[in-house]
Amino acid sequence: MVILLLLIVAFITAPVAGEENETNVLIVYYSMTGNTKEMAYAVAEGVRSVEGTAAVVKSVEDVEKDDLVRADGIILGSPSYYANVAAPMKEFIDKWYFEYELPLFDKVGGAFCSGGSRTGGQELVVISMLIAMMNNGMIIAGPLYEAWGTFGATSMTETAPHDGVDEYELADCRLLGERVANVAKRLNR
Numbered sequence: 001m002v003i004l005l006l007l008i009v010a011f012i013t014a015p016v017a018g019e020e021n022e023t024n025v026l027i028v029y030y031s032m033t034g035n036t037k038e039m040a041y042a043v044a045e046g047v048r049s050v051e052g053t054a055a056v057v058k059s060v061e062d063v064e065k066d067d068l069v070r071a072d073g074i075i076l077g078s079p080s081y082y083a084n085v086a087a088p089m090k091e092f093i094d095k096w097y098f099e100y101e102l103p104l105f106d107k108v109g110g111a112f113c114s115g116g117s118r119t120g121g122q123e124l125v126v127i128s129m130l131i132a133m134m135n136n137g138m139i140i141a142g143p144l145y146e147a148w149g150t151f152g153a154t155s156m157t158e159t160a161p162h163d164g165v166d167e168y169e170l171a172d173c174r175l176l177g178e179r180v181a182n183v184a185k186r187l188n189r
Ligand SMILES: Cc1cc2nc3c(=O)[nH]c(=O)nc-3n(C[C@H](O)[C@H](O)[C@H](O)COP(=O)(O)O)c2cc1C
Pocket: 030, 031, 032, 033, 034, 035, 036, 037, 079, 080, 081, 082, 083, 084, 114, 115, 116, 117, 118, 119, 120, 121, 122, 157, 158
């Protein structure tokens, strides 16, 4: 009887198959006109291409402390606003330390940015977000070697030859997601 009871308890508390080692990557974006959001979903496709890895995509205003705690990898996306991180994303990052009191040690980070013009500060925005992550104890998973050493993913949305985010830019987003997922999975083991 005791053995039977122990077996039942073990069965109830055992992790569901595949859940035990699942690596979680959280993708957080701010987007007013949809470009950064589109990039976020392409990043998620890249994450999901790595076996055993789950992607959660959230707009910055919907993210809660628990989302960050649960994540093994965190990828941030912001538009370039006057060559800076957009205010809602910046406020969110500032909350990690002052409001949430979160150590994010050993979580894997990545970043992407959407900007309207050719020299619109996209790289500055990516680097600002990466440095904020490093400052919070995270590990940066770059560069994306398949994309010629880029540090993140960027798009140029309001300048010829195209409007919005193009296929090449979305492909970089997928590579970013895949890279962060692979490194987070390895650290997770
Ligand atoms: C207030 C504001 C400031 C902006 N400043 C820049 C800028 O400095 N450089 C740039 O390339 N684009 C700039 N843009 C354009 C946006 O970055 C671009 O349209 C981006 O794709 C918008 O992303 P979203 O569709 O996710 O909101 C600015 C847009 C706004 C609304």
